[in-house]
Amino acid sequence: MMQELERGDSSIRVLSSVQSLVMNSIYSLGSEKQKLNYLPKLSSGEIIGSFGMSEPNHGSDPSSMKSHYEEKEDYYLINGSKMWIGHAPICNLALVWAKGPSNTFGGFIVERNTEGFSTAKIEKKWSFRASETGELIFQNMKVPKENLLVETDDIKDLFNRLNIGRFGVAWGTLGIAMECYDVALKYSSERKQFGNTINSYQLVQKKLVDMLTEITKSQVLTWRLGLLMDKGEASFEQISLAKKVNVKMACEVAKKSRSVLGGMGITGEYPIMRHINNLEALVTYQGTDEIHTLIIGKKVTGISAIK
Numbered sequence: 001m002m003q004e005l006e007r008g009d010s011s012i013r014v015l016s017s018v019q020s021l022v023m024n025s026i027y028s029l030g031s032e033k034q035k036l037n038y039l040p041k042l043s044s045g046e047i048i049g050s051f052g053m054s055e056p057n058h059g060s061d062p063s064s065m066k067s068h069y070e071e072k073e074d075y076y077l078i079n080g081s082k083m084w085i086g087h088a089p090i091c092n093l094a095l096v097w098a099k100g101p102s103n104t105f106g107g108f109i110v111e112r113n114t115e116g117f118s119t120a121k122i123e124k125k126w127s128f129r130a131s132e133t134g135e136l137i138f139q140n141m142k143v144p145k146e147n148l149l150v151e152t153d154d155i156k157d158l159f160n161r162l163n164i165g166r167f168g169v170a171w172g173t174l175g176i177a178m179e180c181y182d183v184a185l186k187y188s189s190e191r192k193q194f195g196n197t198i199n200s201y202q203l204v205q206k207k208l209v210d211m212l213t214e215i216t217k218s219q220v221l222t223w224r225l226g227l228l229m230d231k232g233e234a235s236f237e238q239i240s241l242a243k244k245v246n247v248k249m250a251c252e253v254a255k256k257s258r259s260v261l262g263g264m265g266i267t268g269e270y271p272i273m274r275h276i277n278n279l280e281a282l283v284t285y286q287g288t289d290e291i292h293t294l295i296i297g298k299k300v301t302g303i304s305a306i307k
C-alpha cells in the first residue's frame with residue numbers, strides 16, 4: 001500500500017504512515033479502553049493523529065529530549081515542544097514523548113483540546129508540500145492519568161515504535177522509483193532526436209536498464225524484509241538498512257529519469273522534480289542516512305559511534 005500511495009505522492013503516503021505509526025503504538029502498548037476509544041476513529045480517518053518525538057534541538061538524538069513530565073495527583077504535567085511533526089497543525093490527537101524525573105520516558109495520548117497544548121505550522125516547505133508539518137507546544141499541559149500510554153526506562157522502547165514508519169518509507173521509495181522509471185520509459189519511446197526515438201540509443205537504454213536493475217534489487221530486499229516483519233523477526237538494523245538503501249536507490253533512479261526527459265524533466269508537466277524534492281525530505285526523515293549508517297555500523301562492528 002505504501003508503495004502505491006507514494007507512487008502518487010509522498011504526502012499521501014505520509015498521511016497513511018503517520019496514522020499507522022500512531023495506531024500501531026496504541027495497538028501495541030495501549031489499554032483496552034485506549035484501543036476502543038481511539039483505534040476505530042483513527043482507522044476510519046475520523047480523527048487525525050500525529051507522532052511527536054523530534055525536538056527543535058534534538059532531532060537525530062531524541063534520547064536527549066528536553067520535553068519533560070511530572071506526575072501530579074490526578075494528571076501529568078508536561079512542558080516542552082516537538083518540531084517537524086507530520087500533521088501537527090491539523091491533528092486531533094498527538095502521541096507525545098517526554099522524559100520523567102528519573103530518566104524514564106513516557107508516551108502520552110494528548111487530545112487537541114487539552115489545557116496547555118497548542119500547535120504551529122512550518123511554512124514554505126519544498127518537500128511534502130501537500131502535507132502539513134509543524135510544532136507541538138506544551139505549556140503546563142495537563143494530561144489525564146488515563147492517557148498515559150507507556151512509561152519505560154529504555155529508549156529502545158521508543159525507537160522500536162519507529163520500525164513500522166521506516167518500513168513504510170522503504171516501500172514508499174520503491175513506488176517513487178517505479179513511477180520515475182515508468183515515466184522515463186514512456187517518454188523515451190516517444191521522444192525523437194537525430195531521426196529516431198531516444199530509447200533506441202545505447203546510452204539511454206543503459207540508463208533504463210540501470211534503473212530497472214536497482215529497482216529490482218530493492219524490491220527483492222524489501223519483499224524479504226516484509227516476510228521477516230510478518231514473522232516478527234526483522235531486526236531494527238535490517239529495517240535501517242532497507243530504509244537507507246531504498247531512499248538512495250530512489251534518489252539515483254529519479255535523477256536518471258530526470259536526465260532521460262531532458263529539459264521537460266524539470267517542468268511540472270512531469271512528476272520527477274516533485275518526487276526529487278520529496279526524496280530530499282526522505283533522506284532526513286525517519287532517521288537520517290548518516291544515523292542509519294551508524295546503526296548498521298554498530299551492528300557489524302559491535303562499537304557504537306554515537307553512545
Ligand SMILES: Cc1cc2nc3c(=O)[nH]c(=O)nc-3n(C[C@H](O)[C@H](O)[C@H](O)COP(=O)(O)OP(=O)(O)OC[C@H]3O[C@@H](n4cnc5c(N)ncnc54)[C@H](O)[C@@H]3O)c2cc1C
Pocket residue numbers: 018051052053054056058059060061083084085086087127128133281284285286287288289290291306
Ligand atoms: C518533512 C519532515 C517530517 C517529519 N515528521 C516527523 C514526525 O512526524 N515526528 C517526528 O518525531 N519527527 C519528524 N521529523 C523529524 C526527523 O525525524 C528529523 O528531522 C531527523 O531525525 C533529523 O533531525 P534534525 O532535522 O534535527 O537534524 P540533525 O539531527 O540536526 O542533523 C543534522 C545533520 O547532522 C547529521 N548528524 C547528526 N548527528 C550525527 C552523528 N553523530 N554523526 C554523523 N552525522 C550526524 C545528520 O545525519 C544530519 O545530516 C520530520 C522531518 C521532516 C523533514
